[in-house]
Amino acid sequence: MIVVLKPGVPEEKRDRLIEWLQSMGMKIHLSVGEYQTIIGLIGDSSNIDVDLIESLDIVDSVKVVTETFKQVNRKFHPDDSIIEVGDVKVGGGNFCLIAGPCSVENESQIVEVAKAVKAAGANMLRGGAFKPRTSPYDFQGLRGEGLELLKIARAETGLPIVTELMSATDIPLFEDVDVIQVGARNMQNFDLLKELGSVKKPILLKRGLANTLKELLMSAEYIMASGNENVILCERGIRTYSDYLRNTLDLAAVPMLHELTHLPVIVDPSHATGIARMVPPMALAAAACGADGIMIEVHNDPQHALCDGAQSLRPEVYADLVKKINAVREVVK
Ligand code: PEP
Ligand code: MN
Numbered sequence: 001m002i003v004v005l006k007p008g009v010p011e012e013k014r015d016r017l018i019e020w021l022q023s024m025g026m027k028i029h030l031s032v033g034e035y036q037t038i039i040g041l042i043g044d045s046s047n048i049d050v051d052l053i054e055s056l057d058i059v060d061s062v063k064v065v066t067e068t069f070k071q072v073n074r075k076f077h078p079d080d081s082i083i084e085v086g087d088v089k090v091g092g093g094n095f096c097l098i099a100g101p102c103s104v105e106n107e108s109q110i111v112e113v114a115k116a117v118k119a120a121g122a123n124m125l126r127g128g129a130f131k132p133r134t135s136p137y138d139f140q141g142l143r144g145e146g147l148e149l150l151k152i153a154r155a156e157t158g159l160p161i162v163t164e165l166m167s168a169t170d171i172p173l174f175e176d177v178d179v180i181q182v183g184a185r186n187m188q189n190f191d192l193l194k195e196l197g198s199v200k201k202p203i204l205l206k207r208g209l210a211n212t213l214k215e216l217l218m219s220a221e222y223i224m225a226s227g228n229e230n231v232i233l234c235e236r237g238i239r240t241y242s243d244y245l246r247n248t249l250d251l252a253a254v255p256m257l258h259e260l261t262h263l264p265v266i267v268d269p270s271h272a273t274g275i276a277r278m279v280p281p282m283a284l285a286a287a288a289c290g291a292d293g294i295m296i297e298v299h300n301d302p303q304h305a306l307c308d309g310a311q312s313l314r315p316e317v318y319a320d321l322v323k324k325i326n327a328v329r330e331v332v333k
Helices: 011-025 050-055 107-120 146-158 167-175 191-195 215-223 253-260 269-273 276-288 315-332
Strands: 003-004 028-034 035-044 057-065 083-085 089-090 096-100 124-126 161-164 179-182 201-206 233-237 265-267 293-297
Touching: 003 011, 003 253, 011 035, 028 057, 028 161, 083 269, 096 107, 096 315, 107 124, 107 146, 146 161, 146 167, 167 179, 167 191, 179 191, 191 215, 201 215, 215 233, 215 253, 233 253, 253 265, 265 276, 269 276, 269 293, 276 293, 276 315
Parallel strands: 096 124, 096 293, 124 161, 161 179, 179 201, 201 233, 233 265, 265 293
Antiparallel strands: 003 035, 003 057, 028 035, 083 089
16 A cells, blocks of 8 residues: 655654554555655555545545555655666666676686776676576586676776675675676575565666566565665566577566566666677667666677677677667667
């Protein structure tokens, strides 16, 4: 349920209403927007007398939120959420360009790629240290050492680092990471999501391989309900009948998610297609449909990459693509 207040309600009257609602056992989510203040009620609201609240002089209207996702819901928070990653903002018209290799391989690789993507215009560096590989015999990532190499690349470039966490037991290692990625395979690892609620840093939550938008939103709700409001959603392609492509990039998810939620939505065309030459057209399409950012795999030597070389762009291709992404954004803004 949400309670929309009339414009210009004094804070003490608002707070008195909030206290009363809390005394009825409701958890409150307050959204003070430019034009509207909304009190979101989370919990069992069956004992709340809607007519009584609606009759209060400070209340404009009361609406029942039927969706199971509450804090993630745009009805609870009509303005776009802006997630801050150091000086970089994501959402609400702020666009992010995240780029880097699938996995961190060694110091010169990650530093070289970091410098190249920064020069191209990227404002965050990605790189996996803990890799969720389909085969246990494939390169599993440099783990803790990979995180240290990412920090070296951050020190060299000033780019905030985005890297995947697979297990809650590794959270202490991620203390100095700027954005924690939850990969597609862990989107419904609910214990992990709950643990990330108490980590007060931005979480990049990727859509699962075969998950609906509602399931993605419910996973974001887990993180928010556990206390962390800093969630960025990522569409990275889903399993369909695709034969020549790694996945199917569901771009309609972007405007639909923007309707349903206030959280930023970015697109990963690399894992969506699996083929480097498919990445630029899909990245441009993502920019055109209103994504709040694009995450792309870039490698300085894709042929010898330890992971996902086939979908990785060379730095010069990425640099050219960024110019085109910016041009598309100019047209559609
Ligand atoms: C990745 O970003 O490196 C990754 C493994 O992506 P996904 O979880 O989307 O497969
Ligand atoms: Mn990858």
